[in-house]
Amino acid sequence: MELFIVGFGPVAGYKYSRCIHNAISQGHLSRYHVIDRESQQQVVQARLAKLPIQPATCTYIPERVLQNGPDAGVEWLIQQGVFTKSEVKKKLVITTEPQSHGTYIKFALAQQFDVLVSKPLTLPMREGVLDYRALLPNTNAIAAASIEARVNTAVLCLGRLHEIYEQKLRQPVALMMDRLQHPITSVHVKTASGVWNLPSEFGQREDHPYKYGYGMLMHGAYHYIDVLARLLLMNRRLFPTEDFVIVLQGFTAGPLDQQLRTGGLEAMTTGYRPELSELQEDLPYGETDIVASYAMKFRSTGRVLCLGTIALEQTTPGMRSWGPFPEVPYNINGRLHCTDIDVRLGTVFSIAANVTKSPIQARLGDTDIRGMNSATVVTRANAxxxxxxxxxxxxxxxxxxxxxxxxxxxxxxxxxxxxxxPTQSDFSSHVPSCALLDGLLRLAADDWRGSLEIDFNYPVPDWPTLSDDPWYTHMADDIAFSSEHGPRKPVIKNGVNGTKG
Structure with missing residues (x-):
């Protein structure tokens, strides 16, 4: 088979080149091709020069073509015969700005190509501005088309195979739900992504832009919305016939609020220029921060099953202490993540994970954006x-x-x-996440007031492999209630018929 990568940005260059190299070396992949826009040719070639295996072809779509939108770009590629040079199985990777995702996905599914796309799955636009009302209908249509095409699809989303969120958090939750037949009764998600754009950058950036009416919900926050949606739907396993509804209330802040909220700190950055503090005010900016509370209920009775809070904030501490963007390929505004996810099963069990990125100690200078990752998991249980x-x-x-x-x-x-x-991240599995995203986007819209409801009737997500961590093995009564002092070996349940100590 052969691989086509549309949009060879810094992420594709350093995150996925090793996977491509291994697949070619092991004979799974015959070759790969790179497609990007003409204006990025020199940057892309510089990235490719550092890779051990070079692409078979590089195609650069003229800017005059892309002025007419992504549909024109796909049509130009077809006319050039880019996808018809061989009869082998084709896979398409889409890592463009999200505005173009829908066009390339539609083409790939029609051609029965396997397709992988960076999050979010789709970002519909209308007259140059995010059309949030079209998000969920478009997502449903893409999911249905992917099933009909019978191809291998995936969304690049960090929570699906994350060591902490999947193995250290969801696995124990699944084990306890199965053991106790107890639902999840609260989930709290808080992420502080440490993103600081200076005022002028909100109107200038084309990567991770805000000026088209969308903000951090369609950027990094999607990962945590996805984790939350999958946790909430684990309750479907215990209530297979109930109709779930989520009621949301919340507040947002955006670029127009930032200078008030940051105290004009941009003037203290290295290399500061006054024009960096000039925010163009006539643009439909997307949000930088959103906080919300929710209740997941049974529609039939209105009874509450799960409560929780969502705090997705960018205006939080990061590494940035510079004015103009530095000449580094990635994380030019010094993001510094800190995420907390707390899951509780009523009065019997809770587990909370904190994942933090921190600058390395031996920094090379003011704009050194390297960081170490650490995680802390705290489990509390009625033993x-x-x-x-x-x-x-x-x-x-x-x-x-x-x-x-x-x-x-x-x-x-x-x-x-x-x-x-299996990736645990096919297109259909992201429909529930986009339903929750749709609700948050409606909360963020200028014309929204009050609370809103989300229909949340989706299947149980992939059930985690049950944890084999010995801490979760059986504690027998003679240990739990022993009057003896000093260390003793725990009694560990061994199958159905016996124990071993």
Whole structure:
């Protein structure tokens, strides 16, 4: 088979080149091709020059063609015969700005290409501005078309195969839900992404832009919306016939609020120029921050099953202390993530994960954006009822720079898709996440007031492999209620008929 990559940005260059190299070296992939816009030719060629295996072809779409939109770009590629040079199986990777995703996905599915796209799945536009009302209908249509095409699809999303969110959080939650037949009763998600754009940049940036009416919900916040949606739908396993509805209330802030909220700190940055503080006020800016509370209810009775809060904020501490963007390929505004996810099963069990990125100690200078990843997981349980080995446990994990949790999770999705293995991230599985995203986008809209309802009737997500962590093995009564002091070996449940100590 052969691979086509549309949009060879810095992410494609350093995140996925190793997967491509391995697939070609092992004989799974015959060759790959790069497609980008003409204005990016020199930058793309510089990235490619550093890779061990070069693409078979590079095609650059003229800017005059792209002035007429992504549809014109796809038509130009077809006319050039880019996709018809061989009869082997084709896979298409789409890592363009999200505004172009829908066009390339539609083409790929019509041609029965396997297709992988960076999040979000689609970003519909109308007259140059986000058309949030079209998001969910478009997502449903894409999901249905992908099923009909019977091809291998995936969305690059860090939460699906994340070591902490999937293995250390969702796995224990699934185990306890199965053991106790107990629902999730609250989920709290808080991410502080440490993104600081200076005022002028909101109207100038073409990558991660805000000037087209969308903001951080369609950028990095999607990852955590996706994690939340999958956690909430785990309750479907216990209530297969109930209609779920989510009621949301919330508030947002945006670029027009930022200078008030940051105290004009941009004047203190290195290399500051006055024009960096000039915000163009006549643009339909998207949000920088959103906070919300929600209740997941049974529609039939109105009874509340799950409560929670959502805090997706960018205006939080990061690494940026510079004015103009530095000459580095990635993270030019010094993002510094800190995310907390807290899941609770009523009065019997809770687990909370904190994942933090922090600058490395030996920084090379003011604009050194390298960072270390660490995670802390705190588990609290009613040990007698939950049958755990204790009431509370704290675990700490670390990842070095260049091997972050998000990097390895997304690379794993990419590699599994490339090798035709299950990714847990096909297009259909992202419909519930987009339903929740749709609700948050409606909250963020200028014309929205009050609370809103989201129909949330979707299947149970992929059920995690149940944890084999010995901390979750059975605590027998003679240990839990022993009057003896000093260390004793725990009694561990061994199958159905016996125990071993």
């Amino acid at each position: 007698r009822l939950a049958r755990t080995q204790g009431f509370i446990r704290r675990e700490h994990f670390e990842r070095s720079y260049g091997n972050s949790y998000s990097y390895t999770a997304e690379a794993d999705v990419f590699e599994r898709w490339l090798l035709d293995r």
